[in-house]
Amino acid sequence: MADIAIPYSAVAAKRRREGLTAAALVGPATIFVTFCLLAPLVILFRYSxxxxVPTTKVMVEALTPANYIRFFTDPYYTAILATTVRVAVLVTAVCLLLGFPLAYVVARTQSRFKHLLIISIILPLFVGNAVRAAGWMTIFGTKGAVNATLLWLGLIDAPLQIMFTETAVIIGIIAVNLPFMVLTLQSVIEGIDRAVEEAAFSLGAPPGTMFRRVLWPLALPGIVAGTILTFILAMNAYATPFLLGGPRFKMMAPLVYDQFTKQANWPFGGSIAFILMTVTLLLTVAANLLLQRRAAR
Amino acid sequence: MIALLHRRARRWALNGAAAVGLGYILLPLVFVTWLAFFHQEIPSFPPEGYSLRWFAAILDQRKFVSGFSVGFQLAALAMVLGLALGVPAALCLARRNFRLRGPLANLLLMPIIVPGVVLGTAMYVFHVEVENGLDMDVIGTFYALVAGHIVIVIPWVVRLVTASLSGVDRATEEAAQNLGANPWITFWRITLPAIRPGIVAGALFAFVTSFGNLEMSLFLVGPGRTTLPIVILQYLEWKIDPTIAAVSVVQIVLIGTAMLITDRYVKLARVV
Structure with a gap:
């Protein structure tokens, strides 16, 4: 309304000034990220x-989809992709199952020590994957905690091989991703009014029904966000499969590293990186659409 | 009476399930801490005795000390520069309405979504191109590493500062301007104090994200300039022993302390 009274040129000048400050504020970060992230991704794609030439280990400029075709026609590589997707789906499901109760309790607790609870969930995140893998190595080793306990109980005669198996990798990645799931769910559950739950109870709903009809639908945005985040992280896991899976067990991220640094095959490594990113994105979008359609019904 | 028992039982079941989740998250940290105090070098259970000698052994291995100091300098630099770039960007994205706002916000948050190995490989080939194009040392230099780390800390700064800005009522800023404060004074006296928790949290997240980054850094570090997580990874590839566990404990204690201190300024529960 006020704009009408001001002469047009003054409005234009004000707009231009605001536009300039906006550019000055957001410009540097944008330029930096474009230069240091987008440009590298474009170059990597071009390299792929x-x-x-394997004999001389030299990259030759070309414009060919051969690297992508090689990945999808060689069963060795498609098996690695399948393993990665299988591990990621399993990890995500377990994280949701284990994470929901914890997220709910953290969101609803009145305790004075709530902040300590939150810190103990965030701390492992920041301590790093390698350190947590070290913990699992202590537990899973031939003379580790699990084997020592089972031997002592007389349940087994010889130590089990737990290290360097898919099971070890899955257990490890679950622990890495669980905090992300819990934190995402917790922030959404905190936004749901406690009174809504109590209303359901006072209308006679048993806890199961309350969960299904009230809590789950209201928490769905958080569930979707947490699931997507966990899935992406599991697809791209590097340190855990590298350390707990050993040299034989392969997932996509360690494969990219191998091709890039050990084989020095930049084009193929680059194409695997893009395949990993695209597959993750497609599966995420598909799951998102599926969940949203189910929520709409 | 029975209804009450039922409710109690449900309460316990819920708390029990939550405890399982929390225990799962903390289990590896508990065991790595336990191992750091073992007397014998082989990680076999039960321990033969306890000792503190592995903590002294850390200092004998230069790579741990140097990894820590390189990582610390790197994280500090990435944090400061990330704040310098990220805070103004967050201000603009949260307070202005312009056509490119959505795409720009997505661009600045993108480094969180792009996988670490993809970031690392992409930056590496970029450094190769720049080095060839400009005829100067880029690959494996400290500054190239810092540039990479700035990219991964910007999204955290933007996210946390934007979140805390959305909690600030615009009316206070408008009131200040109506009372004659210019935009700069408004920012300094009204907006900045209100978003200080967001900035502190952004700084903390930036620091720990950079300090703990492994996947991307693997491709960018040069000889003699390795960061602590990479040193730990390369050590663990060969063996697990109380020395590396002691290094892990030092890291756990340092990061835990940093978080407890930050928690006094901002409630972590609210920013994560």
């Missing part, structure tokens, strides 16, 4: 279309 190049040719690689």
């Amino acid at each position: 279309l190049n040719e690689f």
Whole structure:
């Protein structure tokens, strides 16, 4: 309304000034990220279309989809992709199952020590994957805690091989991703009014029904966000499969590293990186659509 | 009476399930801490005795000390520069309405979504191109590493500062301007104090994200300039022993302390 009274040129000048400050504020970060993230991704994509001569280990400029075709036609590589997706789906499901009760309790607790509870969930995140893998190595080793306990109980005669198995990797990645799931769910559950739950109870709903009809639908945005985050992280896990899976067990991220640094095959490594990113994105979008359609019904 | 028992039982079941989740998260940290105090070098259970000698052994291995100091300098630099770039960007994204706002916000948050190995490989080939194009040392230099780390800390700063800005009522800023304060004074006296918790949290997250980054850094570190997580990873590839456990404990204690201190300024529960 006020704009009408001001002459047009003054409005334009004000707009231009505001536009300039906006550019000055957001410009540097944008330029930096464009230069240091987008440009590298474009170059990597360009590299992935190049040719690689294995005998001389030299990259030859070309414009060929050969690297992508090689990945999808070689059962060795498609098996690694399948393993990665299988592990990620399993990890995500377990994280949701284990994470929901914890997130609910953290969100609803009145305790004075709530902040300590939150810190103990965040702390492992920041301590790093390698350190947590070290913990699992202590537990899973031939003379580790699990085997020592089972031997002592007389349940087994010889130590079990737990290290360097898919099970070890899955257990490890669950522990890595669980805090992300819990924190995402907790923030959403905290936003749900306690009174809504109590209303359901006072209308005679048993806890199961309350959960299904009230809590779950209201928490769905958090569940979707947490699931997507956990899935993406599991697809891209590097340190845990590298350390707990050993040299034989392969997932996509360690494969990219191998191709890139050990084989020096930049074009193929680059194409695997893009395949990993695209598959993750497609599966995420598909799951998102599916969940939203079910929520709409 | 029975109804009350039922409710109690449900309460216990819920708390029990939550305890399982929390225990799962903390289990590896508990065991790595336990191992750090073992007397014998082999991680076999039960321990033959306890000792503190592995903590002294850390200092004998130069790579741990150097990894820590490189990582610390790197994280500090990435944090400061990330704040310098990220805080103004967050201000703009939260307070202005312009056509490119959505795409720009997505661009600045993108480094969180792009996998670490993809970031690392992409930056590496970028450094190769720049080095060839400009004829100067780029690959494996400290500054190239810092640039990479700034990219991964910007999203955290933008996210946390934007979140705390959305809690600030615009009316206070408008009131200040109506009372004659210019935009700079308004920012300094009204907006900045209100978003200080967001900035502190952003700084903390930036620091720990950078300090703990492994996947991307693997591709960017040069000889003699390795960060602590990479040193730990490369050590664990060969063996697990109380020395590396002691290094882990030092890291756990340092990060835990940093978080407890930050928690006094901002409630972590509210910013994560």
